[in-house]
Amino acid sequence: xxxxxxxxxxxxxxxxxxxxxxxxxxxxxxxxxxxxxxxxxxxxxxxxxxxxxxxxxxxxxxxxxxxxxxxxxxxxxxxxxxxxxxxxxxxxxxxxxxxxxxxxxxxxxxxxxxxxxxxxxxxxxxxxxx
Amino acid sequence: xxxxxxxxxxxxxxxxxxxxxxxxxxxxxxxxxxxxxxxxxxxxxxxxxxxxxxxxxxxxxxxxxxxxxxxxxxxxxxxxxxxxxxxxxxxxxxxxxxxxxxxxxxxxxxxxxxxxxxxxxxxxxxxxxxxxxxxxxxxxxxxxxxxxxxxxxxxxxxxxxxxxxxxxxxxxxxxxxxxxxxxxxxxxxxxxxxxxxxxxxxxxxxxxxxxxxxxxxxxxxxxxxxxxxxxxxxxxxxxxxxxxxxxxxxxxxxxxxxxxxxxxxxxxxxxxxxxxxxxxxxxxxxxxxxxxxxxxxxxxxxxxxxxxxxxxxxxxxxxxxxxxxxxxxxxxxxxxxxxxxxxxxxxxxxxxxxxxxxxxxxxxxxxxxxxxxxxxxxxxxxxxxxxxxxxxxxxxxxxxxxxxxxxxxxxxxxxxxxxxxxxxxxxxxxxxxxxxxxxxxxxxxxxxxxxxxxxxxxxxxxxxxxxxxxxxxxxxxxxxxxxxxxxxxxxxx
Numbered sequence: 001x002x003x004x005x006x007x008x009x010x011x012x013x014x015x016x017x018x019x020x021x022x023x024x025x026x027x028x029x030x031x032x033x034x035x036x037x038x039x040x041x042x043x044x045x046x047x048x049x050x051x052x053x054x055x056x057x058x059x060x061x062x063x064x065x066x067x068x069x070x071x072x073x074x075x076x077x078x079x080x081x082x083x084x085x086x087x088x089x090x091x092x093x094x095x096x097x098x099x100x101x102x103x104x105x106x107x108x109x110x111x112x113x114x115x116x117x118x119x120x121x122x123x124x125x126x127x128x129x130x
Numbered sequence: 131x132x133x134x135x136x137x138x139x140x141x142x143x144x145x146x147x148x149x150x151x152x153x154x155x156x157x158x159x160x161x162x163x164x165x166x167x168x169x170x171x172x173x174x175x176x177x178x179x180x181x182x183x184x185x186x187x188x189x190x191x192x193x194x195x196x197x198x199x200x201x202x203x204x205x206x207x208x209x210x211x212x213x214x215x216x217x218x219x220x221x222x223x224x225x226x227x228x229x230x231x232x233x234x235x236x237x238x239x240x241x242x243x244x245x246x247x248x249x250x251x252x253x254x255x256x257x258x259x260x261x262x263x264x265x266x267x268x269x270x271x272x273x274x275x276x277x278x279x280x281x282x283x284x285x286x287x288x289x290x291x292x293x294x295x296x297x298x299x300x301x302x303x304x305x306x307x308x309x310x311x312x313x314x315x316x317x318x319x320x321x322x323x324x325x326x327x328x329x330x331x332x333x334x335x336x337x338x339x340x341x342x343x344x345x346x347x348x349x350x351x352x353x354x355x356x357x358x359x360x361x362x363x364x365x366x367x368x369x370x371x372x373x374x375x376x377x378x379x380x381x382x383x384x385x386x387x388x389x390x391x392x393x394x395x396x397x398x399x400x401x402x403x404x405x406x407x408x409x410x411x412x413x414x415x416x417x418x419x420x421x422x423x424x425x426x427x428x429x430x431x432x433x434x435x436x437x438x439x440x441x442x443x444x445x446x447x448x449x450x451x452x453x454x455x456x457x458x459x460x461x462x463x464x465x466x467x468x469x470x471x472x473x474x475x476x477x478x479x480x481x482x483x484x485x486x487x488x489x490x491x492x493x494x495x496x497x498x499x500x501x502x503x504x505x506x507x508x509x510x511x512x513x514x515x516x517x518x519x520x521x522x523x524x525x526x527x528x529x530x531x532x533x534x535x536x537x538x539x540x541x542x543x544x545x546x547x548x549x550x551x552x553x554x555x556x557x558x559x560x561x562x563x564x565x566x567x568x569x570x571x572x573x574x575x576x577x578x579x580x581x582x583x584x585x586x587x588x589x590x591x592x593x594x595x596x597x598x599x600x601x602x603x604x605x606x607x608x609x610x611x612x613x614x615x616x617x618x619x620x621x622x623x
Contacts, residue, residue, distance in 0.1 A: 047300045112289035
């Protein structure tokens with residue numbers, strides 16, 4: 001085994017962990033935007049970044065190195081043990097659709113808020129107090 | 131056609147999607163169809179609940195995939211009683227709102243009905259599903275429709291309430307997904323029974339993290355203390371029948387999810403302290419905030435949060451007596467709070483003001499509605515002849531069995547707080563200085579029937595709690611028996 005191969009394997013190992021790291025980073029970036037941004041649209045963007053992070057985490061968890069897509073096609077009739085986990089992928093599809101619906105609803109609420117208050121700054125929306 | 135638990139979810143969802151079509155054929159379809167569907171669900175419950183209580187839980191296989199693989203519905207005695215409660219309350223709320231909504235113009239009624247039906251479907255789904263991810267989907271259905279309903283009126287601050295709910299709801303969904311993901315990586319299953327079966331093998335650290343994620347997300351939906359700022363806004367900005375539905379439909383489902391997760395998926399012992407402390411804090415802050423309210427609906431919303439807190443405390447105490455009390459309180463809260471919102475909205479409707487000051491002497495204008503409101507207020511505090519007394523009594527005696535003296539004192543002290551603000555409102559209604567103005571909006575007949583039937587339930591359950599206590603005992607015993615749940619689901623052929 002030469003050093004190039006070793007570096008390559010290290011790189012592969014790192015990449016497997018990196019998926020989780022990136023996903024969690026995305027969730028944190030989204031959370032940061034939701035908590036600190038003043039503009040409503042930016043808050044909504046933060047929400048969808050957070051969703052994307054969770055979805056990526058799901059796909060990353062289901063992925064197994066060197067395995068194929070979970071589809072039984074010609075040439076792959078009995079490759080069940082060489083496929084990645086299909087369940088998280090199915091879940092992600094559902095989660096993406098739900099995330100889309102939530103984003104659409106959030107944006108429509110932002111439009112409503114903007115028309116009602118003539119501002120999109122979250123600090124100036126205070127007609128409902130504690 | 132055989133009656134099965136699937137109808138609980140299919141019927142309201144199908145109705146919700148068919149309403150726009152039917153409305154084209156017949157003008158009033160949007161108002162009539164939900165009543166037919168919800169009435170049918172009450173009939174379904176009347177058939178299924180005795181069956182479940184006598185013969186044990188029904189596990190419904192969907193699309194031919196046996197439990198560990200496919201999605202399945204589980205109707206345990208606990209969920210059966212709550213399903214009956216939710217469908218009955220949804221029906222009563224529909225009845226109440228049947229003519230009230232003439233005040234809305236044109237197609238708006240249709241949107242209201244669609245959203246309300248979908249919220250009911252989501253809540254019933256949460257109660258009946260045996261699959262964790264499926265529960266997430268139903269939580270989202272119920273949540274998104276609840277947000278839309280909170281933002282229903284354009285001319286109120288509904289959008290703001292909706293946006294607040296949306297922010298917390300999105301956090302809830304992210305946390306719920308993370309919790310499900312953690313459990314999936316450890317147990318390789320989404321079926322709640324199978325997860326529960328494999329749970330002992332899961333590492334302690336992962337378990338705790340998953341528990342935190344699930345409790346935080348479900349806590350947001352169940353109005354747990356630091357995460358419940360959405361509730362008073364959503365309750366107060368939504369249309370009145372929806373406020374009642376938030377308490378009687380959405381709240382029931384949220385508390386059920388919390389109970390199912392902490393009792394079946396995890397160990398009840400491990401969450402006991404957390405639920406007791408958070409539930410107590412929820413009660414404390416909600417009831418003290420309720421005193422400071424000047425707006426009737428917000429006051430009722432805070433009181434709602436307080437009741438939710440008490441349910442959490444009872445779930446935390448976790449012995450059979452307290453669980454019995456918790457289940458009784460869920461039923462009481464759904465019935466009584468719905469009655470309070472229904473009667474309260476007639477006060478608001480007549481005064482064109484939500485403020486408590488406007489209630490002065492209103493009993494002369496709306497004598498019967500005032501009477502029902504006072505009855506509800508006394509019942510929710512827990513005055514002896516009404517049903518609210520029994521739930522509080524059993525929760526306290528459950529606490530006494532575990533010798534939790536500080537908790538008992540705390541609950542009783544908070545009851546005094548609760549008493550203060552409800553009696554203050556009753557005082558305003560009966561002894562406040564009146565303004566002589568005839569009632570412009572007398573309650574319609576259907577609303578009267580709805581409100582009276584709820585009041586009758588409160589009084590009858592208060593005088594004869596034995597009518598249902600046998601069933602509730604069975605249900606709470608079953609919630610405690612984790613192994614029975616696992617076996618029932620996994621042994622289905």
